Amino acid sequence: CAVVGVSLFATSGDARAVLPVRDPVKVEQVSERTGLEPGREVRLGVRLVHAPGWHSYWRNPGDSGLPTELQLESPGGWTARPFEWPTPSRYAVGPLANHGYEGETLLPFRLRVPADWTDAEATIVARVTYLACKEVCIPGEARVSLRLPNLDAPLASRHASVFERLDAIAARPDPGLQLRAYLDARALT
Numbered sequence: 001c002a003v004v005g006v007s008l009f010a011t012s013g014d015a016r017a018v019l020p021v022r023d024p025v026k027v028e029q030v031s032e033r034t035g036l037e038p039g040r041e042v043r044l045g046v047r048l049v050h051a052p053g054w055h056s057y058w059r060n061p062g063d064s065g066l067p068t069e070l071q072l073e074s075p076g077g078w079t080a081r082p083f084e085w086p087t088p089s090r091y092a093v094g095p096l097a098n099h100g101y102e103g104e105t106l107l108p109f110r111l112r113v114p115a116d117w118t119d120a121e122a123t124i125v126a127r128v129t130y131l132a133c134k135e136v137c138i139p140g141e142a143r144v145s146l147r148l149p150n151l152d153a154p155l156a157s158r159h160a161s162v163f164e165r166l167d168a169i170a171a172r173p174d175p176g177l178q179l180r181a182y183l184d185a186r187a188l189t
Helices: 161-170
Strands: 007-011 014-020 025-031 041-050 055-062 069-075 089-093 096-102 103-113 121-133 137-149
Touching: 025 121, 025 137, 041 055, 041 096, 041 121, 041 137, 041 161, 055 089, 069 103, 103 161
Parallel strands: none
Antiparallel strands: 007 014, 025 041, 041 103, 055 096, 055 121, 069 121, 089 096, 121 137
16 A cells, blocks of 8 residues: 655646545544443543545455554543454455455444542543555554543443444454364474
Protein backbone atom coordinates (compact mmCIF):
# COMPACT_ATOMS: atom_id res chain seq x y z
CA CYS A 1 0.00 0.00 0.00
CA ALA A 2 1.19 3.48 -0.81
CA VAL A 3 0.65 6.30 1.66
CA VAL A 4 -1.35 9.14 0.14
CA GLY A 5 -0.14 12.69 0.37
CA VAL A 6 -0.45 15.81 -1.74
CA SER A 7 1.45 15.51 -4.99
CA LEU A 8 1.65 17.36 -8.28
CA PHE A 9 1.92 15.78 -11.71
CA ALA A 10 1.88 17.16 -15.20
CA THR A 11 -0.61 16.09 -17.85
CA SER A 12 -0.67 17.84 -21.23
CA GLY A 13 1.02 20.87 -19.73
CA ASP A 14 -1.47 21.13 -16.82
CA ALA A 15 -0.46 20.73 -13.19
CA ARG A 16 -3.17 19.22 -10.96
CA ALA A 17 -3.12 18.64 -7.21
CA VAL A 18 -4.11 15.18 -6.01
CA LEU A 19 -5.63 15.72 -2.58
CA PRO A 20 -5.93 13.03 0.07
CA VAL A 21 -9.27 11.37 0.70
CA ARG A 22 -11.02 12.88 3.72
CA ASP A 23 -12.23 10.67 6.56
CA PRO A 24 -12.21 7.16 5.04
CA VAL A 25 -12.89 5.87 8.58
CA LYS A 26 -15.20 7.41 11.18
CA VAL A 27 -14.25 6.48 14.75
CA GLU A 28 -16.48 6.49 17.84
CA GLN A 29 -16.10 5.11 21.36
CA VAL A 30 -19.16 3.26 22.71
CA SER A 31 -20.18 1.37 25.86
CA GLU A 32 -22.19 -1.80 26.34
CA ARG A 33 -23.72 -0.34 29.54
CA THR A 34 -25.22 3.05 30.44
CA GLY A 35 -22.71 3.71 33.21
CA LEU A 36 -19.76 2.54 35.28
CA GLU A 37 -19.99 0.46 38.44
CA PRO A 38 -17.13 0.71 40.98
CA GLY A 39 -15.17 -2.54 41.32
CA ARG A 40 -16.54 -4.00 38.08
CA GLU A 41 -15.44 -4.27 34.49
CA VAL A 42 -17.31 -2.51 31.71
CA ARG A 43 -17.03 -3.45 28.07
CA LEU A 44 -16.30 -0.50 25.83
CA GLY A 45 -15.56 -0.53 22.14
CA VAL A 46 -14.07 1.42 19.30
CA ARG A 47 -16.66 1.59 16.53
CA LEU A 48 -15.15 1.98 13.06
CA VAL A 49 -17.31 2.94 10.09
CA HIS A 50 -15.36 2.63 6.82
CA ALA A 51 -16.25 4.53 3.67
CA PRO A 52 -17.29 2.19 0.81
CA GLY A 53 -14.33 0.16 -0.50
CA TRP A 54 -12.03 1.08 2.41
CA HIS A 55 -10.72 -1.29 5.09
CA SER A 56 -8.50 -1.21 8.19
CA TYR A 57 -6.48 -4.01 9.74
CA TRP A 58 -6.71 -6.81 12.30
CA ARG A 59 -4.11 -7.46 15.05
CA ASN A 60 -2.17 -9.58 12.52
CA PRO A 61 -2.57 -7.50 9.37
CA GLY A 62 -1.08 -10.17 7.11
CA ASP A 63 1.55 -9.50 4.46
CA SER A 64 1.12 -5.72 4.61
CA GLY A 65 -0.76 -3.13 6.65
CA LEU A 66 -0.71 -2.07 10.29
CA PRO A 67 -3.02 -3.15 13.12
CA THR A 68 -5.47 -0.72 14.66
CA GLU A 69 -4.12 0.40 18.05
CA LEU A 70 -5.68 1.93 21.16
CA GLN A 71 -4.15 4.09 23.88
CA LEU A 72 -6.45 5.00 26.76
CA GLU A 73 -6.19 8.12 28.85
CA SER A 74 -8.21 6.74 31.75
CA PRO A 75 -8.22 8.00 35.33
CA GLY A 76 -5.42 6.70 37.58
CA GLY A 77 -5.82 3.11 38.83
CA TRP A 78 -8.07 2.07 35.94
CA THR A 79 -6.86 -0.80 33.77
CA ALA A 80 -7.86 -1.74 30.25
CA ARG A 81 -7.47 -5.10 28.58
CA PRO A 82 -6.46 -5.43 24.91
CA PHE A 83 -9.02 -5.50 22.11
CA GLU A 84 -11.21 -8.62 21.88
CA TRP A 85 -10.61 -8.83 18.14
CA PRO A 86 -13.59 -10.02 16.05
CA THR A 87 -12.89 -12.44 13.20
CA PRO A 88 -11.47 -10.44 10.27
CA SER A 89 -12.07 -10.67 6.54
CA ARG A 90 -9.31 -11.67 4.12
CA TYR A 91 -8.14 -9.21 1.45
CA ALA A 92 -6.01 -10.34 -1.47
CA VAL A 93 -3.73 -7.76 -3.07
CA GLY A 94 -1.91 -9.58 -5.84
CA PRO A 95 0.03 -12.36 -4.12
CA LEU A 96 -0.37 -10.73 -0.70
CA ALA A 97 -3.00 -11.73 1.87
CA ASN A 98 -4.20 -9.20 4.43
CA HIS A 99 -6.70 -9.42 7.30
CA GLY A 100 -9.02 -6.65 8.40
CA TYR A 101 -12.41 -5.01 8.49
CA GLU A 102 -14.66 -3.01 6.18
CA GLY A 103 -18.10 -1.46 6.55
CA GLU A 104 -18.98 -1.09 10.23
CA THR A 105 -17.11 -3.01 12.91
CA LEU A 106 -16.62 -2.85 16.65
CA LEU A 107 -13.34 -3.56 18.43
CA PRO A 108 -14.41 -4.26 22.04
CA PHE A 109 -12.20 -4.09 25.13
CA ARG A 110 -12.77 -4.30 28.88
CA LEU A 111 -12.04 -1.56 31.39
CA ARG A 112 -11.74 -2.28 35.14
CA VAL A 113 -13.22 0.45 37.34
CA PRO A 114 -11.48 0.65 40.76
CA ALA A 115 -13.63 -0.38 43.73
CA ASP A 116 -12.87 2.91 45.53
CA TRP A 117 -14.01 5.16 42.64
CA THR A 118 -16.56 7.66 43.99
CA ASP A 119 -16.76 10.41 41.35
CA ALA A 120 -20.16 11.18 39.82
CA GLU A 121 -18.86 10.40 36.32
CA ALA A 122 -15.73 9.62 34.35
CA THR A 123 -14.55 10.61 30.91
CA ILE A 124 -12.66 7.86 29.11
CA VAL A 125 -10.45 9.23 26.33
CA ALA A 126 -9.05 6.93 23.65
CA ARG A 127 -6.44 7.63 20.99
CA VAL A 128 -7.04 5.27 18.08
CA THR A 129 -4.52 4.86 15.27
CA TYR A 130 -5.23 2.87 12.11
CA LEU A 131 -4.22 2.40 8.51
CA ALA A 132 -7.12 2.74 6.05
CA CYS A 133 -6.66 1.27 2.58
CA LYS A 134 -8.53 1.10 -0.70
CA GLU A 135 -6.26 1.51 -3.73
CA VAL A 136 -3.90 3.55 -1.56
CA CYS A 137 -3.35 3.61 2.20
CA ILE A 138 -3.83 6.55 4.56
CA PRO A 139 -2.65 6.49 8.18
CA GLY A 140 -5.35 7.80 10.48
CA GLU A 141 -5.69 8.89 14.07
CA ALA A 142 -8.74 9.80 16.15
CA ARG A 143 -9.05 11.01 19.72
CA VAL A 144 -12.49 10.02 20.98
CA SER A 145 -14.06 10.34 24.40
CA LEU A 146 -16.96 8.85 26.27
CA ARG A 147 -18.50 10.25 29.46
CA LEU A 148 -20.24 7.71 31.71
CA PRO A 149 -21.91 8.18 35.11
CA ASN A 150 -21.22 6.24 38.30
CA LEU A 151 -24.23 3.89 38.65
CA ASP A 152 -25.03 1.06 41.06
CA ALA A 153 -26.81 -0.95 38.37
CA PRO A 154 -26.07 0.26 34.82
CA LEU A 155 -28.51 -0.87 32.13
CA ALA A 156 -27.82 -2.05 28.60
CA SER A 157 -26.93 0.89 26.36
CA ARG A 158 -28.25 1.58 22.87
CA HIS A 159 -25.04 -0.10 21.57
CA ALA A 160 -25.52 -3.33 23.59
CA SER A 161 -26.97 -5.20 20.61
CA VAL A 162 -23.74 -4.68 18.64
CA PHE A 163 -21.75 -6.29 21.48
CA GLU A 164 -24.31 -9.14 21.61
CA ARG A 165 -24.00 -9.77 17.86
CA LEU A 166 -20.22 -10.01 18.20
CA ASP A 167 -20.59 -12.49 21.07
CA ALA A 168 -22.95 -14.63 18.97
CA ILE A 169 -20.50 -14.98 16.09
CA ALA A 170 -17.29 -15.17 18.13
CA ALA A 171 -15.24 -18.29 17.56
CA ARG A 172 -15.82 -20.75 20.38
CA PRO A 173 -13.66 -23.81 20.94
CA ASP A 174 -15.39 -27.12 20.22
CA PRO A 175 -15.45 -29.02 23.55
CA GLY A 176 -15.64 -32.33 21.65
CA LEU A 177 -12.57 -31.59 19.54
CA GLN A 178 -9.61 -33.83 20.33
CA LEU A 179 -6.19 -33.64 18.77
CA ARG A 180 -3.51 -36.31 18.89
CA ALA A 181 0.13 -36.01 17.95
CA TYR A 182 2.69 -38.75 17.42
CA LEU A 183 6.42 -38.30 17.33
CA ASP A 184 8.76 -40.88 15.85
CA ALA A 185 12.40 -40.64 14.85
CA ARG A 186 11.58 -38.85 11.59
CA ALA A 187 8.33 -36.93 11.89
CA LEU A 188 5.68 -35.34 14.03
CA THR A 189 2.25 -36.53 12.90
